[in-house]
Amino acid sequence: MKNEQNAAIIQGLYNxxxxxxxxxxxxxxxAKSEWLDIPFNITVTxxxxxxxxxxxRFNMFPxxxxxxxxxxxxDNFVIVQGVEKGTYKGFLESLDEDIIAEGTWVEIGFCDVYYLEEGTIVKANSNFDIDTLIHQISAIPA
Structure with a gap:
């Protein structure tokens, strides 16, 4: 039962x-929730x-x-794999150079892992294909 409940909560999140x-x-x-955005090494609690x-994320892809x-x-874990699609509106700091790519359509894979307790997300590790994003917004061949 817990598996179905947690799956429904996270399906609801993406809806x-x-x-x-x-x-x-x-x-x-x-109060004890923690969200790690792996590609940018940003944690929000x-x-x-x-x-x-x-x-x-919506600031980058409205x-x-x-x-x-x-x-x-x-058990208390839910893993989600999928595809994010949207128009990139922003600025990305890169090791080589900063990339400004207003209005570029992208499709990137993602994989998020959630740990839930009593219907809330205690920990989320959110990851997406940053390499593909950089290639798509900078027109660098993959």
Whole structure:
């Protein structure tokens, strides 16, 4: 039963992300929540961590949409693999040079791992294919 409940909560998260339902996203955080954005090594903690983390993503991709390819729930963990699609609107600091690529359409793979307790996200590790993103927004061949 726990597997199905946790799977439904995280499926709901991606539905809320695609619908920009910040109320649902905010309800998934608690005081002990921690969200790690792996590609940028940014950690957000606390009662608004889930919503803030997604808002940061929307700042880069205002029209982002997420398609789940695989969702696996086991005990308190949920793993989600999928594709993010959207128009990149922003500035990306890179080791070689800073990239400004307003209006570039991208499709990148992602894999997120969630640890839940009592219906809230205690820990999230969010990862996406930063290499493909850099290639797509800078027109560097992959």
């Amino acid at each position: 809320a992300v695609n619908e920009r339902n910040f109320e649902y996203l905010n309800a998934l955080s608690s 606390g009662e608004t961590s889930v919503m803030i983390s997604w808002q940061n 029209d982002a949409a997420f398609e789940i390819k695989n969702l696996i729930a086991h």
